[in-house]
Amino acid sequence: MTTAIIIIAVVVVAAIAAFFLLRGRPAGGRSLRGRFGPEYDRAVARHGGDTAAAEQELGDRVKRHGHLDVRPLTEEARARYAARWASAQEVFVESPERALTEADALLADLTRERGFPGGEDFEDRTDALSVHHAAHVDGYRRVHAARHGNVSTEEMREALIEGRGLFDDLLAGAPSGREHGNRHLVKGRGTS
Template sequence: MSTGLIIAIVIVAAVVVVAAVLAARSRRGGPHGLKHRFGPEYERVVAQHGGDTKAAEQELAERVQRHGDLHERPLEPAERERYAARWTTAQEHFVDSPRESVTEIDLLLAEVAAARGFPAGAEYDDQVAALSVHHAEHVDGYRRVHRAAQAPVSGAEQNQAGTEEMRTAMIEARSLFDDLITQSAGETGRHRAGVGADTGGHPHLPWSADRSRPKES
């Protein structure tokens, strides 16, 4: 056996060992594991599995395997402006048409995510799974808006409680929207839990859907 072949075998073996160690650390939920990576999304999935951390970690590990290598496409300035204008318009129409505004925000988030390189909005579950890998801190706001947009229309929808739920859903979803339109390539939502102004000079969008409340900065 040649020296070159022996060196190649040693390198491959070393790579396999390192990969196994990293996988084991991830399963243990160590400082670089799934719990650290997913944050609140980790707790949500554990609760969804009735406290079964093994099942939850298996689901999250599968998400990372499917979507971890996804590279987000940076948006052009004109795209950012167009999406920001659509969000602002939806907010302004909330007082008169809350359900229509929430539906527009749901569609807008799906469109922006697809533009950044995530699965298309028609594949909602897959899109959310991918977003949870790269924007774990904020993805649940998207879920909440989507549920509000898909909820059956009823008389109760028009009451104050229903309107407040939709308003809160839009506020929570805005964090994901800000992340998607402002961050540079290579950054991830889990590192940007508090989004203010982006590096492109776009201010954090004000909330004006409820005129009885002061605008947020």
């Protein structure tokens, strides 16, 4: 009888200790990997494989940008942005560079209107977007980089397609991770 009570007491104490140890840990590991998806892997790679440093960075992003007052769009604004994106896609056939310039500016304008950081600090804006739209923020980075880099027409087309994922999420107010099908661009130069 005494042995059974001691075993039960040890199990209860171990369970309570485990509960408090796990509860006191900062959000990281699986929860950050689940929240950030490919952005988690990007941060780990940027920190040379140091997951603790990457998790610290991502945790800091959540603290800085997790409670943004993300504003909804009016129907008029939604229609205006949709028309601008359609125009950028149409321009792609004649001038991929001009299409990327418009897409980059459009994404910057849309993010500001939705309540994300504005200004000239692209990294701060993409950090904030990564907290709320981690699945698609890299598309914005690709649009921005392709606009400022020496890339092929195919790479520009792919960047525009990936940027469309973030555009769709921001336009619809969708949460991160929403899957999108066709991005309305067909292989090669042109729109569908």
